[in-house]
Amino acid sequence: MHDTKTVAFEIYLGSKIKRNGQYRNPVITIWHNDPETDGTDDSCGWFMRPRHGDPEMLNKIKSAIESDFDRTYVSESNGTLYLTGYFTPITGAPVMSVHGIVLNMFSAAAWQYFKFDRKRHNKWMKENLYDILHFAENPTDSLRDDVLGIFRRGCGENWNRDESLNNYARIIYGWILRKTRKWYQHPRWHFHHWSIQIHPLQKIKRRFWDKCSKCGKRGFKGSAIGDWYGTKIWHQQCDDSFKNPPTGN
Numbered sequence: 269m270h271d272t273k274t275v276a277f278e279i280y281l282g283s284k285i286k287r288n289g290q291y292r293n294p295v296i297t298i299w300h301n302d303p304e305t306d307g308t309d310d311s312c313g314w315f316m317r318p319r320h321g322d323p324e325m326l327n328k329i330k331s332a333i334e335s336d337f338d339r340t341y342v343s344e345s346n347g348t349l350y351l352t353g354y355f356t357p358i359t360g361a362p363v364m365s366v367h368g369i370v371l372n373m374f375s376a377a378a379w380q381y382f383k384f385d386r387k388r389h390n391k392w393m394k395e396n397l398y399d400i401l402h403f404a405e406n407p408t409d410s411l412r413d414d415v416l417g418i419f420r421r422g423c424g425e426n427w428n429r430d431e432s433l434n435n436y437a438r439i440i441y442g443w444i445l446r447k448t449r450k451w452y453q454h455p456r457w458h459f460h461h462w463s464i465q466i467h468p469l470q471k472i473k474r475r476f477w478d479k480c481s482k483c484g485k486r487g488f489k490g491s492a493i494g495d496w497y498g499t500k501i502w503h504q505q506c507d508d509s510f511k512n513p514p515t516g517n
Contacts, residue, residue, distance in 0.1 A: 272302040272309045273463070276456035297465040300455050312455035316445040318438045325381065330437035332376040337433055360427030366415045370404035377440045381448075396447055403443070411439070482506040 278284075278294035285291055305311040306319070313320035338360075339353035354369045355362055362369055375393060382388040393400075405412045413419055414435070417427065455461070479486050481500040492501040493509075 272304060273299045274302070274314055274455075276300040276462065293467065295467055297467070299463045299465060300458060301461050301463055302455070303461065312458060312461065313445075314455045316449060317442045318445070321441060321445050326437060326441050328380045329377040329441050330433060332380045333373050333437055333440070334433055336372065336376070338429065355427075355432075357429075358427070360417055360420075360429065360432060362415055362417075366405045366412050367401055369415055370411050371400060373436055374400050374440055374443075377437070377444060381441075381444055392448075399447075411436075480506055482508075 275297060277298040279296040279298070280292050281295050283292070300312070300314070302309055302312050302314070310317075318326050336353045338355045338357045340357060341350040341352045342348070343350070351363045354364055354372065364372070375389075378389050378392055382392065403410055404415075414432070420427065474488050474492065476487050478488060478492070478501060480488075480502045482502040483506050485503075488501075488503060490504055493504060493507050494501045
């Protein structure tokens, strides 16, 4: 089970933090309710992925990365094989540094995304250089393990060229989509998907009006207990969850 609601905005009375350093509870919470039009709980693209973009552009970015992915050159004079791409054919061992490979793949993708506009391409690459390099190699969440094939080699798996190429193209395209989206294009501004939660009114409703599904009495002085689907609530003293615990063999 998943929840399609995401907090878009929280409204506070005064400062969000009290003088003693504790956080206040919001007075109003505005939720974005994803309509799940594509069968997922993020059809609006709260976190942009390749499926939120243009499939044709994804294919172009894949082709751009592939041109140098595992390219080689054979000397006509002596037949020597030179590795001139990012990865070694068959094994997938990196030919260049992690930073060099990721930076080149991002540059090739951006060149396609900005439709060969060198000025826009260079501007975007310069503005995002630090983030790209940090995404290429950091100890928490980066492309380093994929580029070096650390887990693949540890598990004794062979390099799958097509799978690796598709993976890089999708990751980089999604990254570019998130970085190039205008602030007003974010789903938090989808007013037609909003639901507004007014916490003081909700507390009054819970205190005097909500009905216990077990004893039938209205009003809750303490916290309510609810079912998995959020369709029923009951008093703590009416809870019989542990009266007849399941027995094991």
